[in-house]
Structures are given as C-alpha cells and as structure tokens.
Amino acid sequence: MGMEKGKGKRKGGGRVLIVDDDPLVRGVLSDIFYNVGGYKTDVAADGFDGIEKIKNNEYDIVFADMAMPRLNGMDFLREIKKINPSMPVVITTGIPSIDMAVNAIKEGAQDFITKPFRIDTVISIADRITGEKKLLNKLAVKDDYEASVGELKAELFKKLQEIGILQSISTELDGLCDNKEIFERIVAMASKLFMVKEASFGAIENGHLKIKGSIGTMVKDISIANSIFENVIKKKTFCLASLGEVNPHNGTLLTSPFLSVPLTMNNEVFGILNLSNKADGTAFTDDEIRFALTFAEKAAMRIENNALYEVFYTNLMNTLKSLVISIEARDPYTKHHSERVSLYSLQIADVINLGAEDKDAIKFGGYLHDIGKIGVRDTVLVKPGMLTPEETTEIRLHPVIGYNILEPLRFFPNEMDIIRHHHERFDGSGYPDGLACDKIPLIARIAAVADTYDAMTSSRPYRNAMCHDAAIKELKRCSSSQLEDEIVLAFLQTPAGKGGARLSLERTTH
Numbered sequence: 001m002g003m004e005k006g007k008g009k010r011k012g013g014g015r016v017l018i019v020d021d022d023p024l025v026r027g028v029l030s031d032i033f034y035n036v037g038g039y040k041t042d043v044a045a046d047g048f049d050g051i052e053k054i055k056n057n058e059y060d061i062v063f064a065d066m067a068m069p070r071l072n073g074m075d076f077l078r079e080i081k082k083i084n085p086s087m088p089v090v091i092t093t094g095i096p097s098i099d100m101a102v103n104a105i106k107e108g109a110q111d112f113i114t115k116p117f118r119i120d121t122v123i124s125i126a127d128r129i130t131g132e133k134k135l136l137n138k139l140a141v142k143d144d145y146e147a148s149v150g151e152l153k154a155e156l157f158k159k160l161q162e163i164g165i166l167q168s169i170s171t172e173l174d175g176l177c178d179n180k181e182i183f184e185r186i187v188a189m190a191s192k193l194f195m196v197k198e199a200s201f202g203a204i205e206n207g208h209l210k211i212k213g214s215i216g217t218m219v220k221d222i223s224i225a226n227s228i229f230e231n232v233i234k235k236k237t238f239c240l241a242s243l244g245e246v247n248p249h250n251g252t253l254l255t256s257p258f259l260s261v262p263l264t265m266n267n268e269v270f271g272i273l274n275l276s277n278k279a280d281g282t283a284f285t286d287d288e289i290r291f292a293l294t295f296a297e298k299a300a301m302r303i304e305n306n307a308l309y310e311v312f313y314t315n316l317m318n319t320l321k322s323l324v325i326s327i328e329a330r331d332p333y334t335k336h337h338s339e340r341v342s343l344y345s346l347q348i349a350d351v352i353n354l355g356a357e358d359k360d361a362i363k364f365g366g367y368l369h370d371i372g373k374i375g376v377r378d379t380v381l382v383k384p385g386m387l388t389p390e391e392t393t394e395i396r397l398h399p400v401i402g403y404n405i406l407e408p409l410r411f412f413p414n415e416m417d418i419i420r421h422h423h424e425r426f427d428g429s430g431y432p433d434g435l436a437c438d439k440i441p442l443i444a445r446i447a448a449v450a451d452t453y454d455a456m457t458s459s460r461p462y463r464n465a466m467c468h469d470a471a472i473k474e475l476k477r478c479s480s481s482q483l484e485d486e487i488v489l490a491f492l493q494t495p496a497g498k499g500g501a502r503l504s505l506e507r508t509t510h
C-alpha cells in the first residue's frame, strides 16, 4: 500500500490515485488533494505501478499523466478500463490540445487538466466526479430512485452536450489552418449548436469589433464604446442584452435576447461571439450560457494554437531564410544559388509529376540545402583556389551540420532529406552516408541534379562559369554514375534544362 496519506481535512472526500513519473508533480497533486480537497491520496510512479495499485485497492478517482515512460497515459487509461470500466480517470498534460482532450474522452477519460495545475480546477474536477459517483450510488437505494434518476439524467445530458461540443469543435476545425475559415466555421457551428438565427464572431481591433464571420445578419464592424461589448471586455465574461434594448448587429430594438461571450487568450479578451434570435423564440437558459462559455473557451484554444503555430512557423522560416542569405553574403559567387536550386528542383518535380507534399519539401528544402555552410570557416568557404584534403573534409561536413541544425526543430522532416543527402551520388560514391540508387531519397536525387547544374554554370574564384550547352553535356556524362539518368532526362525537359530559366533570376558575373 506504501505511500498513502492519512485522512483529509474536508469532509466527504474520496480516495485519489495519482500516477505521474515526476515526483514533484506527485507531491504537488498529493498536497492539493489532501490539504485542500480533504481527499486520501496514493501515488504511483508509472502506469504499471498504477495498474498494480488499482488491482489491489479501492479508489474513487485516478489522475494520470499523459506522457509517462513505459506506459503512456492513453494506454494506461485503456488498461484501467479493462480492469474497472467505471473507474473515473482524469488525464493530466503539459501540452493542452483539443485533439488530445477528445481522444482521452473517447477512450473513457472523465476529464483532462493541463499543467501547471490550478488548485481550484483540480479540486472542482475531483468534487464533481465524486459527486457524480455518489449520485450513481444513490440509484441503488430504492427510496430516492425517482429523484436520483432525474438528477442523473440531467447530469448526463449536460455531460453529453459538453463532450459533443468538444468533439464537434475538433472534427470541424481540424485541418483548417486558415484563420478566416476557422472564424466562419465557429459562427456556423455556434448557430447550429445554440439554434439561433443570428450569430457573429468579431475580433477586437482599434476600438471596434471587426466582424470575421456572421450568419443570419448582414453585419459590419461595430464600435465597442458604450456597447454590450465594452462590458464583455471589462468583465471578461458573458453579457446579455434583453428585449427592447438595441441590437448591436443592426441598431434595431431587440425582439429576443442577445448573448455575447468572450474568447480569451492570456486572460485578455481578443474576440466576441454573439448569439441572438433563438429559433424557438425562448430566452437563453443558464445551461445554454454555460455551454456557450465552454464553446467559446474551446474555440479560443483552437485559435490560439493556430496563431501560435503560425507565428512560430513564420518566424522560423524567416530566421532560416536570413541564415541562407547570410551564407550567400559571405560567398558572393553563390549569390541566389539556393533560390536557383529550389527553382530548378521544382521544375523537375513538375516534369515528373510529384505530389504537393514533395513539392513543398523541395521548395523550402532546396532553398535550405546548403544551410550547414554556416558551420564552415570563411577561409575554406571562399578560398580562391583548390582546397587541401583537410579543407575538403571540412566543407564536406556541411550536409551533416545542416541536418544537425534542423533536426531538433522537428519541423522540416522531408526538407531534411535534401539537406543531408544532396551530395550523395547515384553510384554510392557521395557523402555523407554513401547511399546509392533509390536508397537516396528522391527529392535529394532531384536537388543533386539542380545543384550540379547550377554549380557548373556559376563562376568560382578559380574558374569561369560553364555555358549551358557544356553543362548539359557534362550532366549527361555524369548520368548513371554521379546522377540518376531519369532525373537528368527530366531536367532536360524543364525551362532551365532548355537553357531559358536562368534569365529570371539575377546572377553574379564575376
């Protein structure tokens, strides 16, 4: 039984099992449950330990970490459900996402919470779950049967509706990366879920609610001053306008209540969802308002994820692009080389009909292919003359250096094939891994042809640029040894291979 703590201070607590590989988290949660919630607690350091404890003890709730070694939270959840299908499990996670929440709920989790934990959230979830459990137990007592069934039905209904909201938000918004689409979808879903004839979503910008999507109403941007929105922003919660007040959508008098709920990011209201004109003509119930707040919260989470991802991705792309520019600035002979390799590779991809995903990888990967040169000394990189064997070894490190720069980012898995393998040779005599034939990723074989052609037709300090015809002759000579002949043949059919495309990009004429 081990580490169980004693009786809690509050009356009516149950027994909680905390499963987390981090002793600090176990300690914090244990303290919260015991000292604040009045629960008895027990801890397990991983899923297997947790399973053993569940087999041998009685618990009211299990709080399990999502990311654990040996048995992760989802597998642990499945195992628990095999032993005791009605055991309430709450999943804890450091990375909140609606997908994770929905998956956990689909697998039978009761709820999920994100780290760092808020004491009141942890306790209220535990209290709610033990409350529901008591309600279920009451069902067994005949006297209270009718009342209990009624209460239980109402609880179940609320729960189902909330889970429904979570699931529909996830499925509806999945795969949408464009904010405009997300806003429009949020409005459409809200009008369906809350059965209103009028709905709008607006973002707060310069004292106005900039309408990003609306249904059932032709609504333009609305000034926030002295409107219902001012209150929503100030109070950071919903506001209701009643019959006879002004409809913010169109300035007429309201004939049915108008509900505004905030969408927040970092505790600041950034958008407002408006619902009005319920199809059945009734007022909004407390439950509906609560659902509207949950809906807005989940939608805000999705928008925030999207915004963070976009900002992060754009920043990252820009940083990498400036790195490439800085490398090319060190070596004026290679100015625009990366752009041209990207362009020629894309032209080859067109000829051989590659799919969109490969083309994306080629476009950015072609641009980044020499990014590892950032780790090569200037004296070697721009040396006028032939390189010594040591210098050759140093410059040949650049594919691996580039790979090592990008690998931890985990953002460009396909692009990395080009970065690492653009100097592999079809006959296996290239570097860094000596791969041959189709062991070399296709997009790297393509980039190799583009890179070779551009290198030959660019000037170097120690030699002049080859003319197009001579370079093509050389490419054909290297077919099947250094380069794949089919890719060379494809290159010959591209605008660049026909000698035309170079005009479109500036070249240095040293």
Ligand SMILES: [Fe+2]
Pocket: 369, 370, 398, 422, 423
């Ligand atoms: Fe290279």
